[in-house]
Amino acid sequence: MLDFRPISYVFGRILIVLAILMVAPAIVDWSAGDSNAWAFVVSALVTGGGGGLVALATVNRAVGAFDIRQAYLLTAAIWFGLPVFAALPFMLGVPHLNFTEAYFEAVSGLTTTGATVIYGLDEMPAGMNLWRGLLNGAGGLGIAFVAMIFLPVMRVGGMQFFRTEGFDTFGKALPRATDIARDLLGVYVGLILIAGVTFAAIGMTALDATVHAIAAIATGGFSPRDASFNPYSGAGEYFGALFMLLGSLPYIRYVQLVRGTPRALWRDGQVRAYLKILAVAVGSVTLWRWLTSDMDLETVFRESLFNLTSIISSTGFFSGSFSLWGGFMLPVAFVIGMMGACSGSSAAGLSVFRVQLIWAALVQQIRLIVMPGRVVPVKYDGRTVEPDVMDALILYVGGFILTLGVLTVAMTLTGVDAMSSLFAVWTCLGNIGYGFGPLVERTGTFVDFPDIAKWVMTLAMISGRLGLLAIFVLVLPRFWQR
Amino acid sequence: MLDFRPISYVFGRILIVLAILMVAPAIVDWSAGDSNAWAFVVSALVTGGGGGLVALATVNRAVGAFDIRQAYLLTAAIWFGLPVFAALPFMLGVPHLNFTEAYFEAVSGLTTTGATVIYGLDEMPAGMNLWRGLLNGAGGLGIAFVAMIFLPVMRVGGMQFFRTEGFDTFGKALPRATDIARDLLGVYVGLILIAGVTFAAIGMTALDATVHAIAAIATGGFSPRDASFNPYSGAGEYFGALFMLLGSLPYIRYVQLVRGTPRALWRDGQVRAYLKILAVAVGSVTLWRWLTSDMDLETVFRESLFNLTSIISSTGFFSGSFSLWGGFMLPVAFVIGMMGACSGSSAAGLSVFRVQLIWAALVQQIRLIVMPGRVVPVKYDGRTVEPDVMDALILYVGGFILTLGVLTVAMTLTGVDAMSSLFAVWTCLGNIGYGFGPLVERTGTFVDFPDIAKWVMTLAMISGRLGLLAIFVLVLPRFWQR
Ligand SMILES: [K+]
Ligand SMILES: [K+]
Structure with missing residues (x-):
């Protein structure tokens, strides 16, 4: 029992x-x-x-x-x-939401999704906007803590690969985990303080600087403004992009940095790949938009940098006309959002680490077809990736895509158009919070979705945070039969 | 060399x-x-x-x-x-196409995609419509032949699983392969004759009956009519659905049926799953459309049956207002089209067989998480699926999704909207030929796409037929270094 x-x-x-x-x-x-x-x-x-x-x-x-x-x-x-x-x-x-919307907002905060159903944020009591920021902050810290200490021992999504890296602490070496937790808390609060001071220095109000700093480092994306970062375009977007990026790197590297190994951050293969992918996305979208519109290059670059960093880091702040660009931008945003940022941060999605391993496996399989005799193991950062890691990882990716499909289908049943459905599930399952599609355009929020669609989104946000698998496990009857 | x-x-x-x-x-x-x-x-x-x-x-x-x-x-x-x-x-x-469009039409015919860039089919010389039908017919026969005899020995997409089923004929037991080829040709031509006579009996012209019969059995989808099956709604749709279905079952079962083992067709786990999935799709879309529109039940059922069978079998005929229904229908159509029909037929897509194996692997992995000790091998139709089969299969699925994403991104760069791009690549890569999206609505054809987008579609059609992998192999430099 x-x-x-x-x-x-x-x-x-x-x-x-x-x-x-x-x-x-x-x-x-x-x-x-x-x-x-x-x-x-x-x-x-x-x-x-x-x-x-x-x-x-x-x-x-x-x-x-x-x-x-x-x-x-x-x-x-x-x-x-x-x-x-x-x-x-x-x-x-004050917003006096019904239970559906209040639960949606709370789940969105704690999962660091950042999708909101409140339109009229600027007029709300400051405490309520602070509460939204604190939900993002608490959620982000909890998630980073779990990602560093618990996930590696839970066989979910290939995370057991990190088990040997010196954090095998689950239930055994508790002092060690406590040490790490203290360091993590220090790094997290430190980053928020630096972000808050920077935001205040470039002219944000105290409330905006505080909530934006928490929501950026937590990759949460809640803003006390309906227009998100639009009131602070320019320097706000550049520094916003910087802190969203810092919030989506693996915290273990910051802990190592604090403990005197600064090179660990830069030597991390995942971090390097993450930066490269972001650079290619921003570069190509900037070039495309600049060539096909009347906008000037700096504006195009700034909006691409801010919004794509917001999406890939799964933060969800927005600025400018970016979300209406359509065309080449949409599939790029979709793909990098689904991938997400680094394993070991508060960001969700498939993570760069998993995408790298899937890519390595693809290359290995093609080699096998060309040279059937030579079985070369898949390697990551010089270490061999065991088949059980690869299996768990492929299950995770398969489960993610399957969940995306099933929830999109479910949402179209609520009467929402296919485009809005797909992007709503994408933004919730990936805990991004960024809005695309006809139903988002009026307010920049998700308030215009039917109540039942909001429940589908709530389920998607939680699914994105359960490591996707626990939810499958809970519905397996055998789970209860021991 | x-x-x-x-x-x-x-x-x-x-x-x-x-x-x-x-x-x-x-x-x-x-x-x-x-x-x-x-x-x-x-x-x-x-x-x-x-x-x-x-x-x-x-x-x-x-x-x-x-x-x-x-x-x-x-x-x-x-x-x-x-x-x-x-x-x-x-x-x-007579249509006097430029090279881009003529090549598109020829690739579409030979790959049995059936997407057309000719608007005004009804006024074309009969010979030209027959030529389109013959391209579908020749392509479908060639593909079924390759799927039965060559693919199982080529390690592509897990097809080596079928190697032990008694068709290990590549380069060795050639007489055996010739026997099978003769039986296949007999079954293929026989099915076309039955379809043609049936279509003529329900009132089609000689040309329409001939081309529709060839294009249905070949899962090609070329029609001598701009309006596809609309001139023959009613009985035409029911019989059309029947023959599209028959054309998308594994031909090896027909060969066994002709050789005196009729039960093999019905006992095939892939065929059963295929029919179940189709039934669920048609049932749910019918129910949804009936409840949310003014249409009568028979019309809703008939159009759902015909169009969804057309999509899942990768044929591409269309009828009625189905393609404009939107909502719940779109993701259902997207998913079943991406899956496609049975391995061992002329249909493309991932195939029911691969989707079944992926599903079995998902279930096995979840079991592993719940009960870490008990490693149970993945089974299919009672036989153990070896890891090398599973690896090749996962590569295939990963490659398919990756190609879908990359080509969609490429198409948005040609100025086509995201929705039209995604569905155009979907319909070409899955060799379906069915049209969705703004750019298709005016004519029901792909003539309104820019020329460069037509080349992306042509590449997608061929990629869908290369077992997806050969194309990756050809760009690997090592391939040439022996
Ligand atoms: K977020
Ligand atoms: K077709």
């Missing part, structure tokens, strides 16, 4: 953390004399109270290590359950 | 066959008193003369078996070279 109590204990403690986070926007709104502060106070009491009770009731069953089924269940509980509490301020406070 | 002479000899003989085929439309136009007959006479003389010279010059180097590089080169020579000669009548005769 599966023991739910250790899971409940951890879940309860996470609820308490969420309640503590709600204190910040409460203070902001209270000091501005905005009665909206009460929405956060009530939400914090409900969330903290509930979490405290659950944690107290199960504290004597708390154990140090979970088995793999418990780990999957906790993951699912966090992704499906936490947003219920995170959604409370959106219902009790 | 690679010896080109055996390849040239075979290519020369194939040209002679092509020239002989040109005699039929010449006779049809001559007996109708149409001077267009001269286009075929001149084309036949050029093609036959050229082929005869090449064959004579290389006859003393003709050998019984090719090595694998020669086989790939011959394949490429046939797909790229043959259409040059097959295009002659389109340039010399």
